Amino acid sequence: MSVVRVRYAPSPTGAPHIGNLRTALFNWLWARHNGGKFILRVEDTDQAREVDNGLELIMESLRFLGMNWDEGPDIGGEYGPYHQSERLAVYKKYADELIDKGAAYYCYCTQEELTQMRKEQEARGEPTRYDRRCRKLTAQERADRQAKGLPRVVRLAVPLEGSTTLPDFVHGDITIPNADVDDQVLMKSDGFPTYHMAVVVDDHLMGITHVMRGDEWISSFPKHILLYNAFGWTPPQFGHMPVVLGPDKKKLSKRHGATSVLQFRDEGYLVEALVNFMALLGWAYDGERELFSPDELIEVFTLDHIHSSPAVFDRAKLDWMNAQHLRSMDAQALTERLHPFLTRAGLTVDAETIRELVPLVRERIKRLDEIAPLVDFMFQDEIEYDPKLLVGNKMTAAQSLDALRAADEVLGTLDSLDDEAKIEHDLRAAAEKLGLKPAQFFGVLRIALTGKSVTPPLAGAMKIMGKPKTMQRIARALEML
Numbered sequence: 001m002s003v004v005r006v007r008y009a010p011s012p013t014g015a016p017h018i019g020n021l022r023t024a025l026f027n028w029l030w031a032r033h034n035g036g037k038f039i040l041r042v043e044d045t046d047q048a049r050e051v052d053n054g055l056e057l058i059m060e061s062l063r064f065l066g067m068n069w070d071e072g073p074d075i076g077g078e079y080g081p082y083h084q085s086e087r088l089a090v091y092k093k094y095a096d097e098l099i100d101k102g103a104a105y106y107c108y109c110t111q112e113e114l115t116q117m118r119k120e121q122e123a124r125g126e127p128t129r130y131d132r133r134c135r136k137l138t139a140q141e142r143a144d145r146q147a148k149g150l151p152r153v154v155r156l157a158v159p160l161e162g163s164t165t166l167p168d169f170v171h172g173d174i175t176i177p178n179a180d181v182d183d184q185v186l187m188k189s190d191g192f193p194t195y196h197m198a199v200v201v202d203d204h205l206m207g208i209t210h211v212m213r214g215d216e217w218i219s220s221f222p223k224h225i226l227l228y229n230a231f232g233w234t235p236p237q238f239g240h241m242p243v244v245l246g247p248d249k250k251k252l253s254k255r256h257g258a259t260s261v262l263q264f265r266d267e268g269y270l271v272e273a274l275v276n277f278m279a280l281l282g283w284a285y286d287g288e289r290e291l292f293s294p295d296e297l298i299e300v301f302t303l304d305h306i307h308s309s310p311a312v313f314d315r316a317k318l319d320w321m322n323a324q325h326l327r328s329m330d331a332q333a334l335t336e337r338l339h340p341f342l343t344r345a346g347l348t349v350d351a352e353t354i355r356e357l358v359p360l361v362r363e364r365i366k367r368l369d370e371i372a373p374l375v376d377f378m379f380q381d382e383i384e385y386d387p388k389l390l391v392g393n394k395m396t397a398a399q400s401l402d403a404l405r406a407a408d409e410v411l412g413t414l415d416s417l418d419d420e421a422k423i424e425h426d427l428r429a430a431a432e433k434l435g436l437k438p439a440q441f442f443g444v445l446r447i448a449l450t451g452k453s454v455t456p457p458l459a460g461a462m463k464i465m466g467k468p469k470t471m472q473r474i475a476r477a478l479e480m481l
Helices: 018-033 054-064 088-101 111-123 139-147 195-205 215-231 261-266 271-279 294-300 315-328 331-344 351-361 368-379 397-412 420-434 438-450 458-465 467-480
Strands: 005-008 037-040 104-107 153-156 163-168 172-177 185-187 210-214 237-241
Touching: 005 018, 005 210, 018 037, 018 054, 018 210, 018 237, 018 261, 018 271, 018 294, 037 054, 054 261, 088 104, 088 153, 088 185, 088 195, 088 215, 104 139, 153 215, 163 215, 163 237, 172 215, 185 195, 195 215, 210 215, 215 237, 261 271, 271 294, 271 315, 331 351, 331 368, 351 368, 351 458, 368 458, 397 420, 397 438, 397 467, 420 438, 420 458, 438 458, 438 467, 458 467
Parallel strands: 005 037, 210 237
Antiparallel strands: 104 153, 153 185, 163 172
């Protein structure tokens, strides 16, 4: 096999969604698996749809996912430029070649004529497609229109008979009758190419060996194969990826929640989990194993394990997978990931303290953004809660008061709150002495210290808060109760 060269060629229309990046991921994994090249190319010929920071959002998304590229608009490469808008002269050259070969022709139809044509086709119950009227012009009729300087586009002259077959490494051979293929516009009247012209020319000139793209492009493949044949070029290997569906089995969209990978990042999903999750949207290693690191995916990723059936985006599965990666991450790495989410919540916490938090929260969070609401009480001067919460489950106010007094006495006798095991032991003994269940005793103390019913282990929390703050909160709770 020659050096594998694959590309991700987005339009700069905003942050890419999970479906787009899943296809990019498959390309990147295949390149890295084979020691090949991953190329970032910008398809910016439809400039009306561009947004100002579209390319920056795309690059930021790829960088977050660790999908580094080997050639692209920012780093260059021997096959550049990598903006299609900077390659217009290249496309014109090859469009002229197609005209000379009779594989394409000029079309002078106005938008009004095309609209009327489609209305008439609809009225007759026919498919709406170009009726090839300009393909039938005589040489003199073409010359007359050219002499008048009429606007024109270049259309592909699709063979009127036969069929076109694509060997697809996901679906197998796909054959479409040429009669079902439209005479596609290749070059617009403003000199910009359409996607179909530019993608074929660029993929050939950039030496792309494998094209992986979504199933929605299957209907377009005959146009591309016909172009390769017209130029006398060998097509790359094609594989069409299964579409990504939402839980309702409809195509994934914004109505299913966050679809931008940057939004997932901001919600506290780990890059390792997102890459793992996206890889399993239409690909499987053995049908059983589900957890992979990015390096492990590179090692085992092969094209023959790509599924042809649609993949379903399952947020619950992503949450589970994110939790698994959180729990397997070493303490230092998790400390570094948690820090920004604590800062974002307005909490000032040093790295050493976060490291102490890790064993307390690792099993209790699924996403990084869940850390602040779980531990904020440790770093606040005052906490607010309804005093009624201090009366424990199936307890009287008097029993709750006795529990807090006992906790105050136990903790007050200690020099520090560093020995979590001793704190746990002594408080349980106090609960037993009062005839209370540990859940009742600790429930009252938890409200007094945290104002919450669900928290990390109390002994660990008290160690981080320190004795002065712990005793102060118990004293305040005693007053409130």
